[in-house]
Amino acid sequence: MAARVDEVARRVDQLSRGLREAGLRLTHQRLEIVRVIAADETHPDVETVYRAVRERVPTISLDTVYRTLATLAERGLILRVLFTPGPARYDANPARHHHFVCTHCGLIRDVENADLDAIRPTAEVARIGRCDAISVQFRGVCAPCQSREATTA
Amino acid sequence: MAARVDEVARRVDQLSRGLREAGLRLTHQRLEIVRVIAADETHPDVETVYRAVRERVPTISLDTVYRTLATLAERGLILRVLFTPGPARYDANPARHHHFVCTHCGLIRDVENADLDAIRPTAEVARIGRCDAISVQFRGVCAPCQSREATTA
DNA sequence: ATGGGTGCAAATAATTTGCATACAA
DNA sequence: TTGTATGCAAATTATTTGCACCCAT
Numbered sequence A, B: 001m002a003a004r005v006d007e008v009a010r011r012v013d014q015l016s017r018g019l020r021e022a023g024l025r026l027t028h029q030r031l032e033i034v035r036v037i038a039a040d041e042t043h044p045d046v047e048t049v050y051r052a053v054r055e056r057v058p059t060i061s062l063d064t065v066y067r068t069l070a071t072l073a074e075r076g077l078i079l080r081v082l083f084t085p086g087p088a089r090y091d092a093n094p095a096r097h098h099h100f101v102c103t104h105c106g107l108i109r110d111v112e113n114a115d116l117d118a119i120r121p122t123a124e125v126a127r128i129g130r131c132d133a134i135s136v137q138f139r140g141v142c143a144p145c146q147s148r149e150a151t152t153a
Numbered sequence C: 001a002t003g004g005g006t007g008c009a010a011a012t013a014a015t016t017t018g019c020a021t022a023c024a025a
Numbered sequence D: 001t002t003g004t005a006t007g008c009a010a011a012t013t014a015t016t017t018g019c020a021c022c023c024a025t
Helices: A002-021 A028-039 A046-054 A062-074 A123-128 A143-152 B002-021 B028-039 B046-054 B062-074 B123-128 B143-152
Strands: A079-081 A089-091 A098-102 A108-111 A129-142 B079-081 B089-091 B098-102 B108-111 B129-142
Touching (some): A002 A028, A028 A046, A062 A079, A062 A089, A098 B129, A108 A129, A123 A129, A123 B108, A129 A143, A129 B143, B002 B028, B002 B062, B028 B046, B046 B062, B062 B089, B108 B129, B123 B129
Parallel strands (some): A098 A129, B098 B129
Antiparallel strands (some): A098 A108, B079 B089, B098 B108
16 A cells, blocks of 8 residues: 555655646645645546545635646646546546546546557558657446446346 | 548448438438538537538538437447547547547547557456457647648747 | 427536736745 | 736536427338
C-alpha cells in the first residue's frame, strides 16, 4: 500500500510543480483539486472531482474545477479522455499507457503493456502528419457487468 | 474513382439492409442520411450531416438526424467516435481500422494496417473483462496544420 | 390500418464566459 | 501591490425528450 501512497504523493508533487513552472499560482483550490485527481484512479469527471474537493473546500465552485482541470490538461500534466458519451473524464497517470473501456458501466481502466508501448506510427500515419502520442483502446464489458448481465438474463 | 463510387454504393446498401433487418423502416429521411454518411470520409458530426441532407430534404429536422445516427450506431452499423471535444462524430467505415486525430484542426483519418489489426487483448485486459473491439489512436498534427504553424510562427 | 418515425418545441446536460472581488506571489 | 484566480450567474453548445401528426410496411 505504501507504494500507492508514494505514487500519489509523487503525482501531487509533479502537478504542483508543473503549475508553478508554468508561472501559474498554486492556490488552495488548485492544490486540493490536484490531490483529488492524483489519488483517483477511476478517471473521474469534473462533477466527481468537484464533489470530492468540496469536502475539503466547501466553498469551491464547479467552474473552478472545470478551469483547473482544463489548465492541467492544456499543459499536458493530466489527460482529458473522451471515451464515452457524457462528461469528459481525466487521467492523472503520466506514464504512457492504454485503456480498457466498459461499454456497459463506463469503467475506464489503465492498461500497461510494453509491446503496446512499442507501436510506431505506420507509413500511412507518417504521410498524414506528425504523431505525438499513440494509444490503444480496448472496448468491451468488464467482469462485474458480465456477471450482472448473466443474472438479469 | 469507380472503386470509391462502388464502395459508397455498397455502404448505402449495407446500412439500408441493416435497418430493414432490424425491423426498422427505411424512410426517405433515413435513406438520405445514410447516403450522406456513406459518402463522407471526414467523420462528420450531426450538424454537418444535417446541412448536407437538407439540400435534398429541406424539411428534415435536426433531431431526426440525431435519432437516425444514434439508431445506426446502436445497431453497430456506423461508429460514434469521441476523439475531440465538441460534438460527437460518426464513421461509416465498417472495416476494422484505426485513427489519426489532428489535435489542431480536428481532422480524423482512418488508418488501415494489418499489424495493428493483429493486436490481441493482453493478459491484463483479459482479467478486466471481455474485449469486443481494439483500436489504435494516433494523435498529432496533420501536415497542412504543420505548414500553417511554420508560416504563422 | 397501425405502429414506428418525424417535426416542432421545450427540457436537460455539459461546458464556457463576463465581471467584480479576493488572494498568491 | 498587482495582476491572476475565484465565485457567481448567465450564455452557449450538445443532446434528449414529449407529443401530435404522418407514412412505410
